Amino acid sequence: MNFFRRVVYRLRRNIFDSIIKQEIGFFDETRTGELTNRLSSDTQVLQNAVTVNISMLLRFILQIFGSLVVMFYLEVTLTLVLMAVVPVIVLIAKLYGSIVQKLRKQFQDELAGAGTTAEESISNIRKYLSNLIYNYVLSLRNCSYIWCGK
Numbered sequence: 001m002n003f004f005r006r007v008v009y010r011l012r013r014n015i016f017d018s019i020i021k022q023e024i025g026f027f028d029e030t031r032t033g034e035l036t037n038r039l040s041s042d043t044q045v046l047q048n049a050v051t052v053n054i055s056m057l058l059r060f061i062l063q064i065f066g067s068l069v070v071m072f073y074l075e076v077t078l079t080l081v082l083m084a085v086v087p088v089i090v091l092i093a094k095l096y097g098s099i100v101q102k103l104r105k106q107f108q109d110e111l112a113g114a115g116t117t118a119e120e121s122i123s124n125i126r127k128y129l130s131n132l133i134y135n136y137v138l139s140l141r142n143c144s145y146i147w148c149g150k
Helices: 002-020 024-029 032-074 076-123 125-141
Strands: none
Touching: 002 032, 032 076, 076 125
């Protein structure tokens, strides 16, 4: 498990190094929130896939092998029928997996966009509030006694 964390750490470091080495024009086209969000969330998805899914794969392989041994011992014909049906199910699962993968990529893109919007909103809040106060002060200064209720 520690090995996989080191792999993800190296991946994050390499991605960060790659981002830092980009030309200035890259940062004009790509928003900071998108880069930081991708750096954290994409590598987190990979870390989950590497650490959790590999252990599950090994467990499932052992379960399938053990089940096949027991099934061959109990009923050979039924086991052969089952083994003929499994490839069809695997193809369906593969198609479903590709659909889920496309949806996950779309989700990651949307999440990066949301992170960018949130970061820009928060970073520009000081400008917005100072502009709001400035406009309010101007409106008070330009206000006549009739319209301001004085």
